[in-house]
């Protein structure tokens with residue numbers, strides 16, 4: 670089976686592994702399953718995850734880590750007519766992923782500081798054919814102005830993901846979706862969003878290992894992202910109650926939005942996967 674596995678709240682919580690999950694994934698991989706990690710996080714190059722996965726004993730292979738940054742880059746590189754020049758609102762990790770697929774990338778922060786006129790902004794931003802927006806902790810009025818000017822001038826608008834917030838040890842902080850919303854309002858254009866809950870991240874992940882998405886199983890802890898992405902892609906899903914979701918959250922949802930199965934921990938996940946493998 671192709672297992673499309675979320676990271677935060679599923680494989681790890683903060684620095685610590687979710688007990689038993691790395692071992693279970695290693696066991697499934699040894700039995701022939703293909704494990705691909707799918708995360709909405711847009712801030713890091715996927716290489717950054719390798720030491721973390723290795724440290725907790727989870728299967729680690731860079732070609733099987735698909736972040737929303739990587740998926741956005743791969744999706745952009747596949748478009749016809751061809752996109753060569755991209756304005757990026759995001760981190761150095763996002764810029765690195767976009768450059769790695771051959772795109773010429775103009776970081777919005779480098780463009781924004783010196784220019785005040787809208788038309789000049791578009792030229793100074795390299796007249797991009799696409800604008801990519803992810804989480805950007807340095808986001809400000811200048812970057813908003815440059816990004817929205819380029820979109821108004823006709824550039825495609827892609828969001829890495831639309832997570833409004835994400836959890837940290839200090840509570841919830843603004844996610845990429847909060848920044849995407851600002852660009853959407855300023856440009857008057859709705860983006861194509863690559864991350865979960867849409868199906869595109871999962872499609873890029875299946876392509877990355879040359880397998881059909883058909884028959885894949887999504888494993889994740891979020892009823893806002895993981896499970897609706899599985900529904901959008903038409904594949905099975907397992908909700909792990911090791912992260913942001915409790916049984917009470919599940920009870921509030923209509924049956925049509927429920928996962929295929931629910932697992933409270935790694936032991937229950939082992940039994941569910943054995944059953945799905947049938």
Ligand SMILES: [Mg+2]
Nearest residue numbers: 675677678890
């Ligand atoms: Mg998660």
